[in-house]
Amino acid sequence: MAQPPLIEVDAVGKSFPRGGAALRDVSLAIGEGEFVALVGTSGAGKTTLLKTINRLVEPDRGRVVVGGEDVARLDPAVLRRRIGYVFQGIGLFPHMTVGENIGVTPRLLGWPKARIAQRVAELLALVDLPADHAGRLPDALSGGQRQRVGVARALAAGPKIMLMDEPFGALDPVTRDSLGTAYRTLHERLGLTTLMVTHDVQEAVLLAGRIVVLAGGRLIADGTPQALLADSRNPAVAALMAMPRRQAERVQALLANGEERHDG
Amino acid sequence: MDDRLAAQLRLLPDYLAQHVVLSAAALALGVAIALPLALLAARRPAVRWPVMAAASLVQTIPGLALLALFYPLLLGISALTAQAFGFAVPALGFLPALLALALYSMLPILRNGVAGLTGLDPAVLEAADGVGMTKRQRLLRVELPLAAPVVMAGIRTAAVWTIGTATLATPVGQTSLGNFIFSGLQTENWIAVLVGCIAAALLALVVDQLLGLIEWGAARRDPVRILAGLAVLIAGTLAALSPLLASGRTTYVIGAKNFSEQFILSDLIGSRLEKAGFAVAHKDGLGSAVIFQALAAGDIDVYVDYTGTLWENVIGRHDVPPRDAMLRETTRWMAANKGVTVLGALGFENAYALAMKADRARALGVRTIADLAPHAPDLRLGADLEFLSRPEWAALKAAYGLNFKATQSYNPTFMYRALDSGAVDVISAFSSDGRIAADRLAVLGDPKGALPSYDAVVLLSPRRARDQALRTALAPLLGAIPVELMRQANLMVDRANDKRSPHDAAEFLAAHLGR
Numbered sequence: 001m002a003q004p005p006l007i008e009v010d011a012v013g014k015s016f017p018r019g020g021a022a023l024r025d026v027s028l029a030i031g032e033g034e035f036v037a038l039v040g041t042s043g044a045g046k047t048t049l050l051k052t053i054n055r056l057v058e059p060d061r062g063r064v065v066v067g068g069e070d071v072a073r074l075d076p077a078v079l080r081r082r083i084g085y086v087f088q089g090i091g092l093f094p095h096m097t098v099g100e101n102i103g104v105t106p107r108l109l110g111w112p113k114a115r116i117a118q119r120v121a122e123l124l125a126l127v128d129l130p131a132d133h134a135g136r137l138p139d140a141l142s143g144g145q146r147q148r149v150g151v152a153r154a155l156a157a158g159p160k161i162m163l164m165d166e167p168f169g170a171l172d173p174v175t176r177d178s179l180g181t182a183y184r185t186l187h188e189r190l191g192l193t194t195l196m197v198t199h200d201v202q203e204a205v206l207l208a209g210r211i212v213v214l215a216g217g218r219l220i221a222d223g224t225p226q227a228l229l230a231d232s233r234n235p236a237v238a239a240l241m242a243m244p245r246r247q248a249e250r251v252q253a254l255l256a257n258g259e260e261r262h263d264g
Numbered sequence: 265m266d267d268r269l270a271a272q273l274r275l276l277p278d279y280l281a282q283h284v285v286l287s288a289a290a291l292a293l294g295v296a297i298a299l300p301l302a303l304l305a306a307r308r309p310a311v312r313w314p315v316m317a318a319a320s321l322v323q324t325i326p327g328l329a330l331l332a333l334f335y336p337l338l339l340g341i342s343a344l345t346a347q348a349f350g351f352a353v354p355a356l357g358f359l360p361a362l363l364a365l366a367l368y369s370m371l372p373i374l375r376n377g378v379a380g381l382t383g384l385d386p387a388v389l390e391a392a393d394g395v396g397m398t399k400r401q402r403l404l405r406v407e408l409p410l411a412a413p414v415v416m417a418g419i420r421t422a423a424v425w426t427i428g429t430a431t432l433a434t435p436v437g438q439t440s441l442g443n444f445i446f447s448g449l450q451t452e453n454w455i456a457v458l459v460g461c462i463a464a465a466l467l468a469l470v471v472d473q474l475l476g477l478i479e480w481g482a483a484r485r486d487p488v489r490i491l492a493g494l495a496v497l498i499a500g501t502l503a504a505l506s507p508l509l510a511s512g513r514t515t516y517v518i519g520a521k522n523f524s525e526q527f528i529l530s531d532l533i534g535s536r537l538e539k540a541g542f543a544v545a546h547k548d549g550l551g552s553a554v555i556f557q558a559l560a561a562g563d564i565d566v567y568v569d570y571t572g573t574l575w576e577n578v579i580g581r582h583d584v585p586p587r588d589a590m591l592r593e594t595t596r597w598m599a600a601n602k603g604v605t606v607l608g609a610l611g612f613e614n615a616y617a618l619a620m621k622a623d624r625a626r627a628l629g630v631r632t633i634a635d636l637a638p639h640a641p642d643l644r645l646g647a648d649l650e651f652l653s654r655p656e657w658a659a660l661k662a663a664y665g666l667n668f669k670a671t672q673s674y675n676p677t678f679m680y681r682a683l684d685s686g687a688v689d690v691i692s693a694f695s696s697d698g699r700i701a702a703d704r705l706a707v708l709g710d711p712k713g714a715l716p717s718y719d720a721v722v723l724l725s726p727r728r729a730r731d732q733a734l735r736t737a738l739a740p741l742l743g744a745i746p747v748e749l750m751r752q753a754n755l756m757v758d759r760a761n762d763k764r765s766p767h768d769a770a771e772f773l774a775a776h777l778g779r
Contacts, residue, residue, distance in 0.1 A: 056393060081396030091391025095409050095485055105395045153395065 004068065005029035006161065006193050012052055012062035014045075021045040023052075023059070024217040030195060032160070035187055037204035038197045039240065040214035046197040049214065050163050053195070054083045066161070081105050084154030084192075087165040090146050092138035098124075098149050099134030105157040123152040128182065144175035151183060155190070162187070164196040168203075180207050202244040205229070213237055271765055272444065272459045280463060282439040284504035287430045287467075290362050291423055294369030298422075299415070301370075302377025303403075312378060319371040327429045330368065331436050334360035335554055342561060356554065356563035357547065361433035361440075368429055369422040376418025380411030409485075416479035423475055427468040431460065435522070437547040437558060441467070446549040451524050451757045451766060452677055471497070515543040516734065519558060519567035522549045523676055524757040525614060525696060525750065527766035529568045529720070532773050533738065540737040552650055553577065556723075560602050565725045566734070570614055572716035574598070576655045584659075587613075587717040594721070603726035607738060612696050612747035615718040616656050618708045619693035621683065625706040632709035636690065637664045644670045646679045646688030656715055657692075663714035677758070696720075696747050698755025720745070744777040 007030040014023040023045045030036055038046045051057035052064050055076040064071045071079055092101050102123050103116040111119070124131055127148040138146055147167060154162060167183075168176040184207050187194050198204050204211050205225040213221040213228070213236075221228055221237040229245060232238045298319075305312040322330070338355035384407060392402040431442030444460025447453070474493045481489030516537050520530035527548060534544045547564055556578055558564045571594050575581055579597055584590075595606040618633055630636050636643075645668040651657055652671055660666060668690070674682055680699050682688045693700060693707065695718070700707060722741065728734055753769040764772075 054394070056390070077396045077398045077401075079396075080394060085391075085394035087387075087390065087394070089385075089387030089390065091385070091387035091389075091394070093388060093391065093406060094385075095406075108396055108401065 003032070006032045006067060007053060007195070008065040009049070009052065010063050010065065012049070012059045012064060014048055014052065014057060014059045014061075021048050022217045023048050025062070026214070026217070026219050027062075028212060028219065028222070030193060032193050033191060034210055035184070035194045035208045036196070036210045036212055037208035038195060038212050038214060039199065039201055039204050041240075042199065043216075044214040045217040046199075046214055047165050048217075050165055050195060050197050053161075054080050054085055054163055056080075056085075077108075081109055081157055082159055082161070084151075084159040084162040085165075086147075086150050086154045086162065086167040088167065088169045090150045092146055092149060092153075094138055096138075097134065098129075098136050098138065098141070101138065101149055102134075102152045102156050104153060109157055119156060123156055126155070126186065127152045143171055144179060147171060147179060151179075151186075155186075160191075160193055162192050162194045162196075164194065166197055166199065169198070169200075176203075183207075201240055202247065205244050213240060268453070268455050268765065269459070271767070272453075272456050275444070276459070276463060279439060279441050279443050279460075280467070281504045281506070283427070283430055283441045283464070283467065284501055286358065286361055286365065286433060286438060286440060287423070287427045287471075288501045290365030290430070291369055291419075291426050293362065293366035294422060294426070295373060295419060297366065298370040298373035299377060302374050302381065302415075305374065306378045306381035316374060316378070319374050322367050323371045327364075327368065328432045328435065331361060331364045331432055332551070332554075334364050335436055335557075338363075339557060339561070354563055355561055356437040356550075356558040358438050360436050361430070361438040365426050365430055365433070369426045372418040372421040372425070373415070374418075376414050376421075377411070380414030380418075381407055383414070384410055413479055413483035416475065416482050420472055420475040420479060423471050424468045427464060427471060431464050434549050435551060436554070437519070437550055437563065439545075439547070443548060446522065447527060447766070449675070450522060450549070450677065451527065452760070452763065453765065470500075474500075515545050516566060516728075517545045517547055517564045519550050519555050519564035520546065520548040521552055521555055521567075524766060524769075525694075525754050526568065528753050528757065528769045528773065529610075531767050531770035532741070533566060533568075533722075535770060535774065536737050536741065537734070540733065542733075542737070559723055559725045560604055562725045562727045565728050566738070567723055568610065568720050569723055570718035570720055571609075572615065572656070572718035574721075575716050578602075582655060582659065584713050584716045587719060590717055591719050591721070598723070603729060605724040605726075605729045607722040607724055607735065608742035610720040610722065610741060610745045610750075611743045612720055612745050612750045613718050614694045614696040614720055614750075616651065616654075616715055617693050617695050617710070618660075618690055619683075619700060619705040620690050620708065622704045622706040624689065625708070630708065631706075632711050633660070633664050633666070633714075634711055636708055637666055640666050640668050640690075643668055643689040644672065644687070645690050645692070646682045647671060647673050647692040648676045648679055649673050651692040659714050663712045680758075696750040696754060698751045698753070698758055701751060702755050702759060720750075740777065745773065749773065749776055 009026060009028040012023055012026050016022060021043045026049055038049065040046050048057055052059045053066065053071070055071055066079070093104070096104070099120045102120045106116045106119055120134055121131060124134060129145060129148055138149065141149065151167070168179050171179065180203055186192070196208065208225065211223065211225055211228050212219060215236050221231070221234060223231070228237060228241050301315055305315045335355055338360050342355045388406060388410070389402070392406045397405065430440050431445055433440040434442035434446045441460045441464045444456045444463070448456030448460060474497050478490050478493035481487065481493065518530045518534050520526040530546055530548060534546060537544050550558060552573065555567060556569065556574070559567060571590050574594055575590055579594065585593065591609060598604040598606050618636065620630065625631070628639055630639065652673055672688060679691050680703065683691045684703065693705065695707065699705070722738055724734065753773045756764040756769040756772060757766055
């Protein structure tokens with residue numbers, strides 16, 4: 001790679017005395033524009049690794065560099081305003097309107113009001129929500145609409161990096177698929193760099209250009225979806241990657257079966 | 265309108281104003297302390313436990329006791345500040361009531377504050393961090409607004425408690441709506457008690473509704489409701505304050521203990537001073553021990569006490585000299601040791617005495633306490649709230665070997681009721697009590713002279729010692745009230761039928777002075 005990576009995780013370790021997924025000596029470099037999925041079983045350390053990047057978790061060892069700067073030397077609030085963060089719990093502020101939720105980071109950055117209002121309108125359109133939703137309270141929205149607002153809020157201040165922790169995990173399969181696809185399009189259009197934690201390997205395979213597998217706090221595989229699907233040397237990786245392939249085969253078999261019956 | 269109701273309602277503006285000021289100040293102080301404490305306790309579990317335990321402990325202390333405890337505490341602080349800065353913090357009245365009520369108001373605010381702040385959705389807090397808020401921004405923009413409705417509910421509870429408990433400020437010398445209740449209970453003026461209760465309840469209801477409006481506004485992020493509620497609360501407090509701001513003259517504070525004779529004499533002294541052109545404030549219903557300390561400290565300027573009480577409780581002597589000698593020695597000792605002026609005796613005694621129903625005494629052949637002693641093991645003694653813990657009772661027991669079957673303390677009014685109903689056989693009566701004649705009681709003689717005399721004397725505080733105008737205004741009262749006259753005045757207030765107010769009785773006394 002000619003240019004230096006945008007995110008660099010260097011030999012990071014973290015342990016929690018009272019439980020919590022630990023990290024053991026994880027190193028990872030993510031280039032600008034990449035869409036990386038972090039997969040692994042529960043307790044593998046996916047979320048912990050993601051949160052060391054915006055300092056919601058402070059590593060015990062190693063360092064994290066974002067855009068050439070060691071994050072440990074940055075004010076965490078300033079760092080987080082530059083990085084979009086979307087998580088399963090969504091966490092919309094219930095006392096603020098949708099518009100105020102979306103505009104929260106620009107307001108923290110001191111943008112003028114008119115610019116914030118314009119930005120909120122842009123973002124509502126971007127995540128495919130009607131403009132009149134700006135004045136509603138989050139309570140009045142469906143789960144899928146809320147996470148659209150969550151994504152819009154994360155994008156509001158124009159970050160280059162998006163950290164997403166099982167962003168669509170709590171949604172129904174249809175909404176989940178359409179939001180995933182819609183986000184993938186945004187990622188391309190806005191030239192974002194995305195790191196997305198998911199336990200759904202199928203989602204990872206369909207959305208990401210690169211999959212990183214964690215197990216027991218260690219990085220055990222890192223490659224394109226095709227490469228990992230083809231790789232059978234590591235049994236843990238093979239087991240994980242076998243699932244979407246098996247599911248796809250079963251669906252295909254069912255479809256073929258149906259055609260036969262139809263013919264008969 | 266009924267005269268007695270009208271008489272009580274005339275007192276309402278002043279009592280209500282003082283009650284509102286006290287409650288508002290106590291609540292404001294309570295909120296000012298409890299809110300930051302709740303924030304700290306919500307952040308640090310190590311702080312939370314001791315803070316909540318302390319607040320709960322305070323809540324278990326009966327309200328009246330908590331108020332009373334602040335008096336000796338403030339007396340100590342008062343002595344310290346007097347030494348250190350040459351100015352004494354007032355130990356009676358507003359300050360102890362304020363501190364006790366503020367402490368009392370803290371628990372609901374703390375409890376709801378901690379619950380509101382620790383009960384927030386963790387996802388919302390994670391989002392607040394995630395979007396790049398600093399700790400302070402997170403607190404001000406997310407945690408406080410979201411906890412506000414729960415916190416307001418706590419403040420609302422605290423307000424209702426404070427307004428109710430503030431009626432107990434009366435015995436520590438702070439005028440409140442409790443004055444209606446305490447003096448009404450004493451003189452069996454149920455109209456006064458009702459006026460006090462209803463006024464306090466209405467005040468609590470109105471404040472609760474206004475705070476409810478603010479709470480509702482906080483829950484729905486509706487600044488109009490919040491501001492409307494606040495505006496009415498502030499306007500109401502200011503309106504209540506207006507009668508207090510009106511007077512600017514020198515004000516003499518007249519103290520009274522918690523019984524009818526004291527209310528009458530305090531009213532009598534008050535009207536004489538008002539006629540002489542002075543402004544007057546009353547602190548009625550003070551405890552016997554508190555009232556002298558209050559006079560010596562200058563919290564009150566004048567009140568009537570009794571030589572026997574001062575002799576034993578203040579001077580600390582247990583011998584029983586003749587009446588004149590005791591008056592002379594008390595006068596000398598007070599001036600020399602406390603700077604308190606004994607202006608003179610009013611002319612009657614209100615001595616502790618044992619009394620029985622006259623026919624019962626005749627049947628038993630009892631005429632003196634010495635005659636009573638052999639019958640005592642079969643008899644029950646009813647005493648007022650103080651008597652059994654006073655040195656006079658110890659002296660009486662020792663001198664005559666009294667040993668009753670049972671002893672029971674009553675509010676003085678109910679003590680007479682108990683004697684009448686046969687619940688007790690002997691009571692600790694007062695020689696000036698109108699009910700002695702009215703209820704046909706026999707006052708038992710004291711052949712061994714165990715009980716000291718109790719000459720009613722007018723006492724002036726040290727800072728009024730050289731106040732000639734005050735002395736001149738009060739001079740006509742000295743030696744002018746014989747015991748029969750005082751009994752009649754007391755009876756007007758204490759009797760069950762055709763009951764009159766202490767003010768009426770004081771006017772009766774004023775009209776008959778010296779006869």
